[in-house]
Amino acid sequence: MIESLRTSAEAMLASAMDGGADEAAVTAQRERVTHIHYEKNDFSISTTNERQSFGVTVHADRRKGRAATNERGEAALAETARRALTLAKPSVPDEHLCLPGPQAPRTLPGRWDPRLAELAAAPLHELAAAFTAAAREDARITLDGATLTARAAEEVLVNSRGLSVSDRATRLSWSLMGMAKTADEVTSFDYDAGGAWSWEEAAGRPEDAARRLAAKLTACLGARKGESYRGCVLLSPAAASELILEVLEFHVSGRQIMDGKSRWGDSLGEAVAAANLTVTDDPFDMSLGGATPHDGEGVATRPLVLIEDGVLKAHIDSIYTAKRRGTASTGHEGGLHGPVIAPGEHPREVLLAEADKLVVVERYSGNADPVTGDFSGVAKGSHWVERGERVHPLAETMIAGNVFEMLKSVVALSDASEPVFAAYRAPWILVDGISVTAG
Numbered sequence: 001m002i003e004s005l006r007t008s009a010e011a012m013l014a015s016a017m018d019g020g021a022d023e024a025a026v027t028a029q030r031e032r033v034t035h036i037h038y039e040k041n042d043f044s045i046s047t048t049n050e051r052q053s054f055g056v057t058v059h060a061d062r063r064k065g066r067a068a069t070n071e072r073g074e075a076a077l078a079e080t081a082r083r084a085l086t087l088a089k090p091s092v093p094d095e096h097l098c099l100p101g102p103q104a105p106r107t108l109p110g111r112w113d114p115r116l117a118e119l120a121a122a123p124l125h126e127l128a129a130a131f132t133a134a135a136r137e138d139a140r141i142t143l144d145g146a147t148l149t150a151r152a153a154e155e156v157l158v159n160s161r162g163l164s165v166s167d168r169a170t171r172l173s174w175s176l177m178g179m180a181k182t183a184d185e186v187t188s189f190d191y192d193a194g195g196a197w198s199w200e201e202a203a204g205r206p207e208d209a210a211r212r213l214a215a216k217l218t219a220c221l222g223a224r225k226g227e228s229y230r231g232c233v234l235l236s237p238a239a240a241s242e243l244i245l246e247v248l249e250f251h252v253s254g255r256q257i258m259d260g261k262s263r264w265g266d267s268l269g270e271a272v273a274a275a276n277l278t279v280t281d282d283p284f285d286m287s288l289g290g291a292t293p294h295d296g297e298g299v300a301t302r303p304l305v306l307i308e309d310g311v312l313k314a315h316i317d318s319i320y321t322a323k324r325r326g327t328a329s330t331g332h333e334g335g336l337h338g339p340v341i342a343p344g345e346h347p348r349e350v351l352l353a354e355a356d357k358l359v360v361v362e363r364y365s366g367n368a369d370p371v372t373g374d375f376s377g378v379a380k381g382s383h384w385v386e387r388g389e390r391v392h393p394l395a396e397t398m399i400a401g402n403v404f405e406m407l408k409s410v411v412a413l414s415d416a417s418e419p420v421f422a423a424y425r426a427p428w429i430l431v432d433g434i435s436v437t438a439g
Contacts, residue, residue, distance in 0.1 A: 005052075016058050021160070023058075026158050027156070031051060033048070034121055035148075036149070052072060056084045060085055060088045062097060065083075100319050123199075130206070147175050172198075174209060180218050194209050223395045229436050233399060234351055234358055240420075243403060244429070252314065253321075268315070271312075278307060295318070296333040299331040299333065302330075316330050344412050353387065354411060359385070360385055373403035374401075406433065409432040414427040
């Protein structure tokens with residue numbers, strides 16, 4: 001199928017160039033997706049869709065146009081290329097428009113499972129029933145929603161500068177959200193998610209995720225008010241995404257630097273975090289769903305150290321932002337692929353005993369201003385700890401602070417980075433200087 005997609009992509013590219021484009025790029029994709037959804041503890045809907053799509057980007061007289069079609073015929077591809085050229089004419093001229101040159105063909109083994117690519121719906125329904133049932137082995141658990149998705153995709157990227165790359169991947173993904181209920185108490189919602197590249201790799205993992213979520217929810221029953229203070233909190237790997245990784249990605253982004261929104265645009269080589277913090281983007285980490293051999297423009301990806309021992313080491317750029325900034329693409333059109341916060345030296349139990357009193361933040365729900373770094377929100381599913389011992393789950397408790405100050409106040413990190421929602425890896429992180437307000 002890859003070669004068939006390539007033939008169509010090259011035909012579309014030729015139409016764009018023949019129509020007057022100075023340069024052009026085409027993405028051709030075929031995918032098959034089966035989606036099974038449960039709602040309110042019961043099966044809701046199942047769908048299987050197969051589709052193909054062809055998108056073309058043209059640069060003509062320093063102007064950019066884009067168009068796409070789901071039709072594969074020669075006439076449809078040529079008409080879509082003409083439409084992109086038409087759309088380019090009224091756009092604002094931009095001297096920095098560019099496309100990547102040829103890239104060496106690359107693959108990332110382990111991302112294609114023939115069995116999963118052709119899997120019938122019946123085994124997926126069985127798995128969906130099993131993992132939703134696992135969540136409800138405890139009758140106190142109510143599932144608001146649960147989803148199982150199997151996807152197989154093949155893609156080709158070609159451009160007029162000689163780039164021609166292809167990729168294919170299968171992915172089985174699962175997610176569920178729910179709460180614990182008793183006769184006189186209802187916890188807040190929480191969720192879990194994960195994914196695997198093959199049917200065999202997924203064995204037992206959706207059920208494990210369901211039981212893990214159930215355990216987290218039931219552990220929140222009996223929540224009581226804690227105390228207000230300013231000091232240390234322990235962030236779970238899930239909370240680290242909202243309060244560290246999202247803001248960090250914003251400020252290392254070449255686009256934000258280009259637009260004057262990043263405070264780290266001139267900070268390469270400077271300490272921006274505590275000396276115990278190291279953050280890497282690893283597009284080859286197969287435990288994460290963003291693992292990929294190239295970015296959305298076809299540029300080869302590579303592991304990139306963003307922060308090392310607290311020092312800012314790199315920004316991320318696409319071809320366009322790199323040209324605007326006078327740098328080189330890092331293979332990050334579309335953002336980070338596999339963010340990893342490196343682990344520390346101590347077991348989580350040691351971190352719990354670092355302060356006389358401590359809030360363990362399982363999940364953060366609130367706002368974090370990516371520009372100023374100020375955040376304020378609710379510590380969900382959290383616990384009150386005294387001298388290393390968990391005392392009781394917390395009724396909703398507010399936490400507030402500033403991400404940039406928090407990055408420089410990382411006290412310690414746990415000795416293992418865990419994959420979270422198959423999107424990133426992070427350890428438990430003990431940070432100081434956080435304002436805690438009891439609910």
